[in-house]
Amino acid sequence: EIVMTQTPLSLSVTPGQPASISCKSSQSLLYSDGKTYLHWHLQKPGQSPQLLIYEVSNRFSGVPDRFSGSGSGTDFTLTISRVEAEDVGVYYCMQNIHLPWTFGQGTKVEIQ
Protein backbone atom coordinates (compact mmCIF):
# COMPACT_ATOMS: atom_id res chain seq x y z
CA GLU A 1 0.00 0.00 0.00
CA ILE A 2 1.30 3.45 -0.92
CA VAL A 3 1.43 5.70 2.14
CA MET A 4 0.72 9.38 1.60
CA THR A 5 2.18 11.75 4.19
CA GLN A 6 1.05 15.36 4.35
CA THR A 7 2.70 18.21 6.23
CA PRO A 8 1.70 20.26 8.04
CA LEU A 9 -1.51 18.79 9.44
CA SER A 10 -2.86 22.23 10.23
CA LEU A 11 -2.19 25.69 8.91
CA SER A 12 -3.41 29.10 10.05
CA VAL A 13 -3.04 31.74 7.35
CA THR A 14 -3.63 35.47 7.09
CA PRO A 15 -5.87 36.41 4.16
CA GLY A 16 -3.81 37.48 1.19
CA GLN A 17 -0.77 35.52 2.32
CA PRO A 18 0.55 32.38 0.56
CA ALA A 19 0.23 28.85 1.90
CA SER A 20 1.73 25.56 0.88
CA ILE A 21 1.10 21.93 1.75
CA SER A 22 3.55 19.11 1.18
CA CYS A 23 2.60 15.56 0.24
CA LYS A 24 5.08 12.70 0.07
CA SER A 25 4.33 9.24 -1.24
CA SER A 26 6.10 6.06 -0.22
CA GLN A 27 6.48 5.03 -3.89
CA SER A 28 6.78 6.89 -7.16
CA LEU A 29 3.44 7.95 -8.62
CA LEU A 30 4.82 8.15 -12.17
CA TYR A 31 3.07 5.63 -14.40
CA SER A 32 4.34 4.04 -17.60
CA ASP A 33 1.99 6.28 -19.63
CA GLY A 34 4.05 9.28 -18.52
CA LYS A 35 1.37 10.64 -16.21
CA THR A 36 1.75 11.09 -12.47
CA TYR A 37 -1.37 10.08 -10.58
CA LEU A 38 -1.30 12.56 -7.72
CA HIS A 39 -4.36 14.69 -7.09
CA TRP A 40 -5.48 17.31 -4.56
CA HIS A 41 -8.95 17.63 -3.07
CA LEU A 42 -10.52 20.20 -0.79
CA GLN A 43 -13.29 19.38 1.66
CA LYS A 44 -14.94 22.59 2.81
CA PRO A 45 -16.75 22.53 6.16
CA GLY A 46 -19.94 20.47 5.94
CA GLN A 47 -19.39 19.60 2.29
CA SER A 48 -18.22 16.63 0.28
CA PRO A 49 -14.70 16.65 -1.16
CA GLN A 50 -14.08 18.44 -4.44
CA LEU A 51 -11.27 17.97 -6.94
CA LEU A 52 -8.86 20.91 -7.12
CA ILE A 53 -5.79 19.65 -8.96
CA TYR A 54 -5.33 16.47 -10.99
CA GLU A 55 -2.15 14.80 -12.18
CA VAL A 56 0.10 17.03 -10.06
CA SER A 57 -0.48 20.40 -11.67
CA ASN A 58 -3.71 20.58 -13.69
CA ARG A 59 -6.44 22.75 -12.21
CA PHE A 60 -9.89 21.24 -12.45
CA SER A 61 -12.68 23.18 -14.12
CA GLY A 62 -13.61 26.32 -12.19
CA VAL A 63 -10.68 26.18 -9.76
CA PRO A 64 -9.15 29.65 -9.26
CA ASP A 65 -5.65 30.19 -10.59
CA ARG A 66 -4.36 31.06 -7.10
CA PHE A 67 -4.19 27.27 -6.63
CA SER A 68 -1.21 25.50 -8.16
CA GLY A 69 0.39 22.10 -7.84
CA SER A 70 3.94 20.99 -8.42
CA GLY A 71 6.28 18.10 -7.83
CA SER A 72 7.33 14.80 -9.29
CA GLY A 73 8.02 11.22 -8.33
CA THR A 74 7.29 11.09 -4.63
CA ASP A 75 7.33 14.75 -3.53
CA PHE A 76 4.48 17.13 -4.24
CA THR A 77 3.28 20.55 -3.16
CA LEU A 78 -0.01 22.41 -3.28
CA THR A 79 0.38 26.17 -3.18
CA ILE A 80 -2.24 28.84 -2.64
CA SER A 81 -0.71 32.10 -3.82
CA ARG A 82 -3.04 34.38 -1.82
CA VAL A 83 -5.36 32.68 0.63
CA GLU A 84 -8.97 33.81 0.73
CA ALA A 85 -11.61 33.18 3.38
CA GLU A 86 -13.41 30.66 1.12
CA ASP A 87 -10.29 28.46 1.02
CA VAL A 88 -10.82 27.14 4.55
CA GLY A 89 -11.25 23.42 4.88
CA VAL A 90 -9.26 20.21 4.79
CA TYR A 91 -6.95 19.52 1.87
CA TYR A 92 -6.16 15.93 0.89
CA CYS A 93 -3.60 14.57 -1.52
CA MET A 94 -4.48 11.27 -3.10
CA GLN A 95 -2.91 8.66 -5.36
CA ASN A 96 -4.67 6.31 -7.74
CA ILE A 97 -1.77 4.73 -9.55
CA HIS A 98 -1.96 1.58 -7.42
CA LEU A 99 -4.69 -0.17 -5.51
CA PRO A 100 -5.66 0.50 -2.84
CA TRP A 101 -6.11 4.17 -3.66
CA THR A 102 -4.83 6.12 -0.70
CA PHE A 103 -5.24 9.60 0.72
CA GLY A 104 -3.04 11.75 2.90
CA GLN A 105 -4.19 12.43 6.45
CA GLY A 106 -5.50 15.84 5.46
CA THR A 107 -4.30 19.37 6.20
CA LYS A 108 -6.74 21.68 7.94
CA VAL A 109 -6.45 25.27 6.72
CA GLU A 110 -7.89 28.04 8.86
CA ILE A 111 -7.93 31.78 8.46
CA GLN A 112 -6.28 33.87 11.13
Next chain:
Amino acid sequence: EVQLVESGGALVQPGGSLRLSCEASGITFNKYWMSWVRQAPGKGLEWVANINEDGSGKYYADPVKGRFTISRDNAKNSLYVQMNSLRAEDTAVYYCAAAGTTYWGQGTLVTVSS
Protein backbone atom coordinates in the same frame (compact mmCIF):
# COMPACT_ATOMS: atom_id res chain seq x y z
CA GLU B 1 -23.94 19.78 -14.49
CA VAL B 2 -22.76 16.49 -13.05
CA GLN B 3 -24.81 15.20 -10.14
CA LEU B 4 -24.24 12.11 -8.04
CA VAL B 5 -26.96 11.42 -5.49
CA GLU B 6 -26.42 8.74 -2.88
CA SER B 7 -29.17 7.13 -0.87
CA GLY B 8 -29.77 4.18 1.44
CA GLY B 9 -27.80 5.21 4.51
CA ALA B 10 -29.34 4.19 7.82
CA LEU B 11 -28.78 2.99 11.37
CA VAL B 12 -28.14 -0.75 11.32
CA GLN B 13 -27.15 -3.27 13.97
CA PRO B 14 -23.76 -4.99 13.95
CA GLY B 15 -23.91 -7.99 11.66
CA GLY B 16 -26.65 -6.42 9.59
CA SER B 17 -26.82 -5.53 5.91
CA LEU B 18 -27.46 -2.40 3.90
CA ARG B 19 -27.51 -1.46 0.23
CA LEU B 20 -26.41 1.99 -0.87
CA SER B 21 -27.30 3.51 -4.21
CA CYS B 22 -25.88 6.35 -6.24
CA GLU B 23 -27.72 7.83 -9.20
CA ALA B 24 -25.71 9.81 -11.72
CA SER B 25 -26.76 12.52 -14.13
CA GLY B 26 -24.90 14.92 -16.36
CA ILE B 27 -22.26 12.37 -17.34
CA THR B 28 -22.11 9.50 -19.81
CA PHE B 29 -22.25 7.01 -16.97
CA ASN B 30 -21.17 3.92 -18.91
CA LYS B 31 -17.88 5.53 -19.89
CA TYR B 32 -16.52 5.96 -16.37
CA TRP B 33 -15.08 3.91 -13.57
CA MET B 34 -17.07 4.47 -10.40
CA SER B 35 -15.96 4.33 -6.79
CA TRP B 36 -17.13 4.36 -3.20
CA VAL B 37 -15.09 6.35 -0.69
CA ARG B 38 -15.99 6.65 2.99
CA GLN B 39 -15.23 9.01 5.84
CA ALA B 40 -15.62 7.92 9.46
CA PRO B 41 -16.81 10.66 11.84
CA GLY B 42 -14.04 13.22 12.32
CA LYS B 43 -11.61 11.19 10.22
CA GLY B 44 -10.05 11.32 6.77
CA LEU B 45 -11.02 9.78 3.46
CA GLU B 46 -10.77 6.03 2.81
CA TRP B 47 -11.22 4.36 -0.56
CA VAL B 48 -13.64 1.44 -0.38
CA ALA B 49 -14.21 -0.05 -3.85
CA ASN B 50 -14.03 0.53 -7.61
CA ILE B 51 -15.90 -0.86 -10.56
CA ASN B 52 -14.93 -0.48 -14.20
CA GLU B 53 -17.12 0.82 -17.01
CA ASP B 54 -18.99 -2.38 -17.84
CA GLY B 55 -18.94 -3.90 -14.37
CA SER B 56 -16.56 -6.73 -15.25
CA GLY B 57 -13.80 -5.47 -12.96
CA LYS B 58 -14.34 -4.92 -9.24
CA TYR B 59 -11.73 -3.99 -6.65
CA TYR B 60 -12.01 -3.68 -2.88
CA ALA B 61 -10.11 -2.30 0.08
CA ASP B 62 -8.95 -5.05 2.45
CA PRO B 63 -11.23 -3.98 5.36
CA VAL B 64 -14.36 -4.63 3.25
CA LYS B 65 -13.24 -7.49 1.03
CA GLY B 66 -15.63 -10.43 1.27
CA ARG B 67 -18.32 -8.33 2.96
CA PHE B 68 -19.08 -5.55 0.44
CA THR B 69 -20.09 -5.99 -3.20
CA ILE B 70 -19.99 -3.13 -5.67
CA SER B 71 -22.21 -3.22 -8.75
CA ARG B 72 -23.70 -0.94 -11.36
CA ASP B 73 -26.66 -0.72 -13.72
CA ASN B 74 -25.65 1.34 -16.73
CA ALA B 75 -29.24 1.38 -18.03
CA LYS B 76 -30.25 3.18 -14.85
CA ASN B 77 -27.08 5.31 -14.49
CA SER B 78 -26.73 3.84 -11.04
CA LEU B 79 -24.01 2.52 -8.78
CA TYR B 80 -24.59 0.29 -5.77
CA VAL B 81 -22.77 -1.26 -2.86
CA GLN B 82 -24.20 -4.17 -0.93
CA MET B 83 -22.76 -4.16 2.57
CA ASN B 84 -23.05 -7.32 4.67
CA SER B 85 -21.74 -8.34 8.09
CA LEU B 86 -21.52 -4.69 9.07
CA ARG B 87 -19.25 -3.69 11.93
CA ALA B 88 -19.03 -0.62 14.13
CA GLU B 89 -15.91 0.43 12.23
CA ASP B 90 -17.96 0.67 9.02
CA THR B 91 -19.75 3.69 10.49
CA ALA B 92 -19.07 6.53 8.03
CA VAL B 93 -20.40 8.86 5.41
CA TYR B 94 -20.23 6.96 2.13
CA TYR B 95 -19.53 8.97 -1.01
CA CYS B 96 -19.80 7.79 -4.57
CA ALA B 97 -17.27 9.23 -6.98
CA ALA B 98 -17.02 9.18 -10.76
CA ALA B 99 -14.08 9.24 -13.16
CA GLY B 100 -11.57 8.48 -10.47
CA THR B 101 -12.41 11.13 -7.90
CA THR B 102 -13.29 13.88 -10.35
CA TYR B 103 -16.92 14.09 -9.29
CA TRP B 104 -18.35 13.40 -5.83
CA GLY B 105 -21.81 12.96 -4.41
CA GLN B 106 -23.05 14.56 -1.21
CA GLY B 107 -22.68 11.35 0.77
CA THR B 108 -25.00 9.12 2.80
CA LEU B 109 -24.48 8.25 6.47
CA VAL B 110 -24.22 4.65 7.61
CA THR B 111 -24.26 4.07 11.36
CA VAL B 112 -23.58 0.61 12.72
CA SER B 113 -24.63 0.38 16.34
CA SER B 114 -26.77 -1.67 18.67
